[in-house]
Amino acid sequence: xxxxxxxxxxxxxxxVTSDALLNAIDLQDKNNLKLGEMAVSMGLIxxxxxxxxxxxxxxxxxxxxxxxVEMGFLTLDQxxxxxxxxxxxxxxxxxxxxxVGALTSDNLQKQLDxxxxxxxxxxxxxxxxxxxxANNKIWEMTADLTYKMVTRVLNLRFRxxxxxxxxxxxxxxxxxxxxxxxxxxxxxxxSVSEGLQKSIAKAILNEESVDGEPVEILEDTVMEFxxxxxxxxxxxxxxxxxxxxxxxxxTVHSPLGGMPIPDGHxxxxxxxxIEDGDTMELILLIKE
Amino acid sequence: MKRVLVVDDSLSVAxxxxxxxxxxxxxxxxxHAKNGAEAIKMNHTENPEIxxxxxxxxxxxxxxxxxxxxxxxxxxxxxxxxxxxxxxDKFTEALKLGAKNVISKPFEADNVLxxxxxx
Numbered sequence: 001x002x003x004x005x006x007x008x009x010x011x012x013x014x015x016v017t018s019d020a021l022l023n024a025i026d027l028q029d030k031n032n033l034k035l036g037e038m039a040v041s042m043g044l045i046x047x048x049x050x051x052x053x054x055x056x057x058x059x060x061x062x063x064x065x066x067x068x069v070e071m072g073f074l075t076l077d078q079x080x081x082x083x084x085x086x087x088x089x090x091x092x093x094x095x096x097x098x099x100v101g102a103l104t105s106d107n108l109q110k111q112l113d114x115x116x117x118x119x120x121x122x123x124x125x126x127x128x129x130x131x132x133x134a135n136n137k138i139w140e141m142t143a144d145l146t147y148k149m150v151t152r153v154l155n156l157r158f159r160x161x162x163x164x165x166x167x168x169x170x171x172x173x174x175x176x177x178x179x180x181x182x183x184x185x186x187x188x189x190x191s192v193s194e195g196l197q198k199s200i201a202k203a204i205l206n207e208e209s210v211d212g213e214p215v216e217i218l219e220d221t222v223m224e225f226x227x228x229x230x231x232x233x234x235x236x237x238x239x240x241x242x243x244x245x246x247x248x249x250x251t252v253h254s255p256l257g258g259m260p261i262p263d264g265h266x267x268x269x270x271x272x273x274i275e276d277g278d279t280m281e282l283i284l285l286i287k288e
Numbered sequence: 289m290k291r292v293l294v295v296d297d298s299l300s301v302a303x304x305x306x307x308x309x310x311x312x313x314x315x316x317x318x319x320h321a322k323n324g325a326e327a328i329k330m331n332h333t334e335n336p337e338i339x340x341x342x343x344x345x346x347x348x349x350x351x352x353x354x355x356x357x358x359x360x361x362x363x364x365x366x367x368x369x370x371x372x373x374x375x376x377d378k379f380t381e382a383l384k385l386g387a388k389n390v391i392s393k394p395f396e397a398d399n400v401l402x403x404x405x406x407x
Contacts, residue, residue: 149394
């Protein structure tokens with residue numbers, strides 16, 4: 001019930017051992033050459049050319065391939081040839097497991113089908129955002145995964161409201177926050193009422209009533225919920241080639257008048273209208 | 289009864305895991321550490337056979353603790369329980385450091401117990 005990669009799914013299902021998976025990953029590492037390594041193996045550039053391009057990357061925010069072209073080490077056609085060769089020779093983990101003898105080809109197909117079914121619930125349906133940002137796909141996926149986790153983890157029925165650009169962060173009973181760092185930077189905030197905090201606590205603790213629970217446990221359940229969402233966002237992002245690191249969740253205490261949007265950020269608000277009439281709000285503070 | 293140490297900064301996750309372990313009939317929870325450093329201390333004092341450990345914790349994180357535990361104690365079996373389990377390189381790093389498995393959050397009791405029983 002989470003975003004996984006295929007090797008992890010196979011271990012969790014006891015289809016392969018962790019040793020077998022590590023052998024297959026070693027085989028992948030030997031076979032799947034990085035762009036620079038592939039270009040060297042094709043005789044197009046030398047290791048010192050790569051080193052010079054890596055040094056240049058320290059001061060230029062460019063992909064290695066683009067930089068190799070800009071520095072004149074590769075032509076655009078040669079770069080495309082290298083990328084094509086990388087794609088054509090890429091060894092996927094399933095194939096690697098077959099090669100190390102941990103899976104048969106027949107079983108691989110069966111397991112791929114099972115994996116696809118397991119992960120089907122995490123395929124994004126698409127959400128419209130009011131901004132144009134290079135990472136819109138990531139923010140759409142973040143909202144989409146939040147909705148899915150509200151259903152699957154919290155067992156709450158809801159209707160997503162229209163995403164809007166917020167000018168401030170409204171006060172609410174509790175705000176839980178987690179920061180994304182890396183290729184896409186943002187603060188993930190979930191704003192909940194007292195009633196929704198209890199609903200989340202009941203679902204996370206799997207209890208009928210949480211009336212006697214201390215405040216720190218109730219707050220912790222909301223933080224744990226966003227921790228689960230953000231961890232799964234990071235996993236889904238890594239499948240999309242985007243590295244996102246997360247820090248442990250925190251509670252933010254907002255003043256009664258709400259909070260301004262920090263300079264250099266845009267705030268996307270995603271209202272989540274719960275069946276009982278209450279509303280929680282996902283806010284993404286996106287660093288510009 | 290196999291002795292299990294739970295390591296997680298989240299009180300609610302620790303509660304969930306302790307409940308699953310207590311109701312299993314074949315495992316007993318010997319304690320709850322809130323970060324990697326506490327886990328290393330409690331591994332010494334409580335002598336668990338299995339450690340269920342979060343990856344992302346304030347202070348010493350789970351992977352750092354796993355690295356230390358894999359050198360200090362070759363017997364204890366560590367399973368990472370984390371929302372970052374689906375991040376391929378984190379998962380691989382945990383296995384390379386000696387974790388026996390990685391359970392992704394949100395988890396289900398049946399899945400947790402199946403994995404613990406297979407250790």
